[in-house]
Amino acid sequence: MPRQKNVLLVFLPSESGVDGARSLYDEKRSNPLLRSFNHSLRSLIKQSQFAIPPLSLMILSSLDVPGVEQSICDMRFEEFPFDKTWDLVGISVQTGMARKAFTLADQLRSRGIAVVLGGAHVTLFTDSCKPHADVLVLGEADDLWKEVLTDLTTERLKPLYQSANFPDLNISRPVSKRSLVKNRYFTTNLIQTGRGCQYNCDFCNVHLLNGHTLRRRAIADVVSEVERFKLHDQRIFFFVDDSINADPLYAQELFRQLIPLKIRWFGQSTTTLGQQHELLETFARSGCQALLVGIESIEAKSRHAHKKNQNRAGELVCAIKNIREAGISLYGSFIYGLDGDTLDTPAAILDFINQTKLDVPGINILRPIPGTKVFERLREEGRLLFDPLDVTAYRYSFGQEMLYQPKNIPLDAFVESYSLLTRQVFSIKNALIRGVRAPQAKSAVMLFNLFYAHLYRLSRHDLQQQMEKKHTKKPFCHTPNNF
Numbered sequence: 001m002p003r004q005k006n007v008l009l010v011f012l013p014s015e016s017g018v019d020g021a022r023s024l025y026d027e028k029r030s031n032p033l034l035r036s037f038n039h040s041l042r043s044l045i046k047q048s049q050f051a052i053p054p055l056s057l058m059i060l061s062s063l064d065v066p067g068v069e070q071s072i073c074d075m076r077f078e079e080f081p082f083d084k085t086w087d088l089v090g091i092s093v094q095t096g097m098a099r100k101a102f103t104l105a106d107q108l109r110s111r112g113i114a115v116v117l118g119g120a121h122v123t124l125f126t127d128s129c130k131p132h133a134d135v136l137v138l139g140e141a142d143d144l145w146k147e148v149l150t151d152l153t154t155e156r157l158k159p160l161y162q163s164a165n166f167p168d169l170n171i172s173r174p175v176s177k178r179s180l181v182k183n184r185y186f187t188t189n190l191i192q193t194g195r196g197c198q199y200n201c202d203f204c205n206v207h208l209l210n211g212h213t214l215r216r217r218a219i220a221d222v223v224s225e226v227e228r229f230k231l232h233d234q235r236i237f238f239f240v241d242d243s244i245n246a247d248p249l250y251a252q253e254l255f256r257q258l259i260p261l262k263i264r265w266f267g268q269s270t271t272t273l274g275q276q277h278e279l280l281e282t283f284a285r286s287g288c289q290a291l292l293v294g295i296e297s298i299e300a301k302s303r304h305a306h307k308k309n310q311n312r313a314g315e316l317v318c319a320i321k322n323i324r325e326a327g328i329s330l331y332g333s334f335i336y337g338l339d340g341d342t343l344d345t346p347a348a349i350l351d352f353i354n355q356t357k358l359d360v361p362g363i364n365i366l367r368p369i370p371g372t373k374v375f376e377r378l379r380e381e382g383r384l385l386f387d388p389l390d391v392t393a394y395r396y397s398f399g400q401e402m403l404y405q406p407k408n409i410p411l412d413a414f415v416e417s418y419s420l421l422t423r424q425v426f427s428i429k430n431a432l433i434r435g436v437r438a439p440q441a442k443s444a445v446m447l448f449n450l451f452y453a454h455l456y457r458l459s460r461h462d463l464q465q466q467m468e469k470k471h472t473k474k475p476f477c478h479t480p481n482n483f
C-alpha cells in the first residue's frame with residue numbers, strides 16, 4: 001500500500017499592519033531606547049491576537065483526498081517545520097510577500113521538497129513564479145487543488161493547473177478548521193458569501209482575480225456554515241467579501257435569516273449602505289458591529305480620475321451618519337495622493353473625519369499594485385519610483401514608502417503634508433475619544449486607534465528616511481535584508 005502523502009500549506013507574514021509593524025529601514029541605526037520600545041510594542045501587537053487565519057488555506061486544507069494528510073503552517077506564528085518530512089509544500093503568494101515566498105520555495109526545493117505556488121501573485125505574474133516552483137496553480141483553486149492532491153497520490157503532478165471557468169460557488173464545500181491553532185487568532189469565523197466585483201476602480205485588481213460578475217453562494221449553505229462555526233467558536237464573525245452589500249437583495253435575505261442565530265459580525269461594505277435603509281436595519285439586527293468602508297477620496301476629481309464613481313460625494317457624509325446612527329462602527333479608508341488631489345486635500349480629509357466622527361480612519365497613500373490599470377498608467381507616465389519590471393519592489397507597507405510621484409504635488413511636500421495629516425488624526429487622545437464615542441465594539445475601536453498611532457509614527461519615520469535617501473541621490477532599491 002502506498003505511503004500517506006504529507007502536504008503543508010504555508011501562509012507568510014506581510015511586513016506591514018498587524019503582521020509586521022516594523023520600520024522598513026535598519027532599526028539598528030535608531031536610538032537604543034526607541035529600538036527597545038518598538039521591539040516591546042511589536043511583541044505586544046503580535047500577542048494581542050489581531051491576526052485572522054487565511055481563508056484560502058482553510059478552504060484548501062478542507063478538501064479530503066484519500067491518502068493525503070494536510071496541515072497549515074502560519075509563519076506569522078511559527079517557523080517552517082523542517083524537522084518533518086513533506087511530500088508537497090503549497091505556498092500562498094501575495095505580491096507584497098513574493099520575495100519571501102520565492103526565497104522559501106528555493107530553499108525547500110534545494111532540499112528536494114516539491115513546491116506548489118498559488119494565490120493572487122501567481123495568477124497575475126505567472127512567469128516570474130515559474131523558476132521557483134514545481135507546480136503553479138492559477139486562479140481560484142477550490143476545485144483545482146483536489147486535482148493536484150489526486151495527481152500527487154499517483155506521482156503524476158503537472159507543472160501547471162488552470163481552469164477555464166471560475167468555480168461554481170453554488171456547490172457546497174464545507175470549510176473545516178481542523179488544521180488551525182484556534183487560540184492564535186482574533187477569530188476563526190471567516191466566511192465569504194460571494195466573489196467578483198462589478199466595479200472598475202483602477203487601483204484594484206479584484207476583478208482580474210475573481211471576475212467582473214458577482215458569484216454568490218447559496219444562502220442556505222452560508223447559514224448552515226455560520227451555525228456550524230458557532231458551535232466551536234463563539235467569537236465574532238468576519239465576512240471577508242469585498243462588498244457585503246454588493247447584491248442588496250441577497251444580503252437582505254441572508255442577514256434576515258441570520259438574525260435568530262444571534263452572532264456578532266464585521267465585514268466590508270460600500271457607503272451606499274447608508275442609503276439602503278432596510279438592509280442597514282437588517283445588518284444592525286443581525287449583529288453587525290463594525291464595517292470597513294472604502295471612502296478612498298472625497299475629491300470629485302480624484303474619484304473621476306480613478307473610476308471610483310460609485311461614491312457620490314454629497315451622499316457620503318449622510319451615509320456615514322446613517323450607518324453610525326444604526327449602531328454600527330465604521331472604519332473608513334481614504335487614499336491620499338490620487339490624481340485629483342492637491343495640498344488642500346489633507347485639510348478636507350481632516351474636516352471630513354471630524355464632521356462624520358469616523359470611528360477608525362485609515363489614511364493610505366496610493367499604492368500602485370502591479371497588475372492594476374493605475375500601475376500601467378503610472379509606468380507609461382514615468383511616475384513609478386522603482387523598477388516597474390521588478391514587481392516585487394512594489395511591496396505593501398503601511399504608508400511607509402512612496403512608490404510613485406503624485407501628479408500635482410512635489411514628493412517632499414507630499415510627504416510633509418501626509419505626515420502632518422496623520423499626526424493630527426492619530427493621537428492617544430483621539431484614540432480614547434473615538435473608543436468612547438464608537439456606537440459598537442468600543443474597546444476594539446480604541447485599540448485599533450492606539451495601534452494606528454504607533455503605525456503612522458513608523459510611517460512618518462520611514463517616509464522621512466526615504467526622502468533623506470533621495471536627497472543623498474542614492475537610487476531607491478530594496479536590499480534583501482528588508483525582506
Ligand code: B12
Nearest residue numbers: 054055056090091092094095118119120137140141142396
Ligand atoms: C480579507 C482580506 C484581508 C484580511 C485578512 C487576510 C488574511 N489573513 O486572510 C486583512 C484585512 C487582514 C488583509 C490584509 C492584507 N491584505 Co488583503 N484581502 C482580503 C480580501 C478582501 C479577501 C481575502 C480572502 O479571504 N479571500 C477568499 C479566499 C478564498 O480567496 P483567495 O485568498 O484569493 O484564495 C484563493 C486563490 O487565490 C487560491 N490560493 C490562495 N492561496 C493559495 C495557495 C496555494 C498553494 C494554492 C494552490 C492556491 C491558493 O485559492 C484560493 C481558493 O480559491 C482580498 C480581496 C479578495 N477579493 O480576495 C484582499 C487581498 C488578498 N489583500 C491584499 C493585500 C495587498 C493585503 C495586505 C498586504 C494589505 C496591507 N497593506 O497590509 C495585507 C496582508 C496581510 C496578510 N498577511 O494577509 C491584496 C493582494 C493583492 C496581491 N496582488 O497580492 C488583495 C487581493 C486585495 C486587492 N484588491 O488587492 N486582507
Ligand code: SF4
Nearest residue numbers: 197199201204206242
Ligand atoms: S476597490 Fe472595491 S469596489 Fe473597487 S473594484 Fe476593488 S473590490 Fe470592487
